[in-house]
Amino acid sequence: MSPSLIRRLDLRHDDTQDLPRAPLDVARALDVVAPLCDDVRDRGEVAVLDYGERFDGVRPTSLRVAREHLVDALAGLDPAIRAALEVSIARLRVTCEAELESTVVTTVAEGATVERRIVPMSRVGLYVPGGLAPLVSSVVMNTVPAQVAGVGSIALATPPQAEFGGLPHPTILAACELLGIEEVYAAGGAQAVAMLAHGTLATGGDVRPVDLVTGPGNIYVAAAKRHLRGTVAIDSEAGPTEIAVVADDTADAAFVAADLISQSEHDPNAASVLITASEDLAAAVESELARQVPRARHHERITTSLAGPQSAIVLVRDLDHAVEVADAYAAEHLEIQTADSAAVAARITNAGAIFVGGFTPVSLGDYAAGSNHVLPTAGCACHSSGLSVRAFVKNVHVVTYTEAALREVGHHVVALAEAEDLPSHGAAVSARTGAPARAGEST
Numbered sequence: 001m002s003p004s005l006i007r008r009l010d011l012r013h014d015d016t017q018d019l020p021r022a023p024l025d026v027a028r029a030l031d032v033v034a035p036l037c038d039d040v041r042d043r044g045e046v047a048v049l050d051y052g053e054r055f056d057g058v059r060p061t062s063l064r065v066a067r068e069h070l071v072d073a074l075a076g077l078d079p080a081i082r083a084a085l086e087v088s089i090a091r092l093r094v095t096c097e098a099e100l101e102s103t104v105v106t107t108v109a110e111g112a113t114v115e116r117r118i119v120p121m122s123r124v125g126l127y128v129p130g131g132l133a134p135l136v137s138s139v140v141m142n143t144v145p146a147q148v149a150g151v152g153s154i155a156l157a158t159p160p161q162a163e164f165g166g167l168p169h170p171t172i173l174a175a176c177e178l179l180g181i182e183e184v185y186a187a188g189g190a191q192a193v194a195m196l197a198h199g200t201l202a203t204g205g206d207v208r209p210v211d212l213v214t215g216p217g218n219i220y221v222a223a224a225k226r227h228l229r230g231t232v233a234i235d236s237e238a239g240p241t242e243i244a245v246v247a248d249d250t251a252d253a254a255f256v257a258a259d260l261i262s263q264s265e266h267d268p269n270a271a272s273v274l275i276t277a278s279e280d281l282a283a284a285v286e287s288e289l290a291r292q293v294p295r296a297r298h299h300e301r302i303t304t305s306l307a308g309p310q311s312a313i314v315l316v317r318d319l320d321h322a323v324e325v326a327d328a329y330a331a332e333h334l335e336i337q338t339a340d341s342a343a344v345a346a347r348i349t350n351a352g353a354i355f356v357g358g359f360t361p362v363s364l365g366d367y368a369a370g371s372n373h374v375l376p377t378a379g380c381a382c383h384s385s386g387l388s389v390r391a392f393v394k395n396v397h398v399v400t401y402t403e404a405a406l407r408e409v410g411h412h413v414v415a416l417a418e419a420e421d422l423p424s425h426g427a428a429v430s431a432r433t434g435a436p437a438r439a440g441e442s443t
């Protein structure tokens with residue numbers, strides 16, 4: 001029998017072993033990315049073009065893509081792809097509209113209100129991957145929530161393609177035009193994220209800085225987002241793709257293998273993990289991988305991804321143990337293919353998105369489920385969320401008190417200010433309410 005394409009990790013008797021993770025993680029990639037981002041801050045568009053030439057093998061004549069290229073790309077778009085994009089956009093828009101929170105005004109006492117105002121980000125930068133594959137669907141996943149949130153100004157960056165003379169891939173340009181995105185840059189990787197975050201006005205260029213950078217990308221893109229967080233807001237570290245599948249004997253091994261392969265197709269650094277208590281299923285999935293992988297167009301990078309230390313078939317004691325391991329792993333995508341998938345899914349705390357049952361593959365969510373495919377990776381799902389309208393808005397409390405309402409609560413403010421040895425805080429209230437000043441107050 002030929003050796004398995006994926007290793008086994010047996011946690012049944014020893015679950016102190018490390019969970020599968022890629023050796024090239026964000027922390028390591030920062031060594032490359034931090035100086036690169038600083039260089040873009042200092043040298044602006046010339047640096048962006050230099051790195052494009054080095055990493056993408058082409059130097060665009062202009063970083064900003066002229067509108068005519070967007071219009072031409074949409075005119076030349078295959079109608080079947082346009083129809084699919086329209087469905088993808090429509091489904092995601094429905095979800096985003098339903099999830100957009102509205103302003104809430106709370107009356108906490110008579111004459112005292114706290115309004116939570118929802119304010120869209122003024123200007124955002126969207127990143128769309130285009131190194132190994134032109135992820136046109138990421139144009140949709142970034143843009144639709146930004147537009148539903150009401151963002152005023154949107155810039156989008158995606159790598160230049162040597163094949164298209166330094167322009168981004170035409171299908172990506174077509175999707176931009178379809179969605180009305182006019183400010184598109186032929187810039188990829190960390191240099192694109194740095195360009196959006198810092199802008200290039202200070203170095204003589206035309207790119208205005210953004211307030212938020214969102215979108216998926218490879219490990220260098222994820223590292224750039226970590227490095228620049230603070231200069232800008234980010235959605236999450238949405239790096240190399242991961243899939244974990246919790247499955248039992250009821251799962252279809254051919255489906256499970258197809259789903260592992262589908263996400264390994266993204267990147268040699270992508271991670272595919274099956275978590276199961278069933279040795280029979282583990283063996284059947286290994287056979288299916290051996291059958292399906294050689295037939296896949298991108299079998300080389302799939303093989304690298306499956307063989308890497310980031311991928312494994314993890315053997316666990318039972319379903320409870322499977323849930324525990326899935327939560328500890330905190331996968332970007334978690335599929336549940338068990339006898340009662342919904343009940344198992346309800347027990348999961350940490351995952352970017354959960355795909356429930358045998359007929360909800362991750363690929364559906366990648367394109368047309370109505371969910372967002374920009375999701376936290378490398379364990380970040382324990383603290384970060386997938387992209388949604390919430391990333392594109394801020395909450396601002398608007399506080400309004402009448403004089404009577406301030407008088408009613410003022411003495412409590414004074415008491416707490418005293419407790420913190422900050423009497424001038426209390427004095428700012430006493431000055432209005434006429435309450436007696438305490439020692440050390442100035443009114």
Ligand SMILES: NC(=O)c1ccc[n+]([C@@H]2O[C@H](COP(=O)([O-])OP(=O)(O)OC[C@H]3O[C@@H](n4cnc5c(N)ncnc54)[C@H](O)[C@@H]3O)[C@@H](O)[C@H]2O)c1
Pocket residue numbers: 032051052055056128129130131132133135138159160187188189190191215216217218219220221237238239240241266267270332373374375376377
């Ligand atoms: N987590 C998510 O939500 C999600 C969604 C979709 C895709 N993805 C991931 O996005 C990634 C897409 O990766 P990609 O490479 O195809 O496209 P990409 O656009 O993310 O990255 C390409 C860029 O990487 C830069 N680069 C390449 N090698 C480099 C190096 N050695 N040093 C510095 N920079 C370098 C180049 O500038 C290039 O423009 C995949 O890893 C995929 O799994 C993640």
Ligand SMILES: N[C@H](CO)Cc1c[nH]c[nH+]1
Pocket residue numbers: 135137138216240241242263332366373374375
């Ligand atoms: N699986 C990716 C998220 O990690 C999204 C994607 C785009 N195109 C295909 N798949």
Ligand SMILES: [Zn+2]
Pocket residue numbers: 241262263266363366
């Ligand atoms: Zn995918």
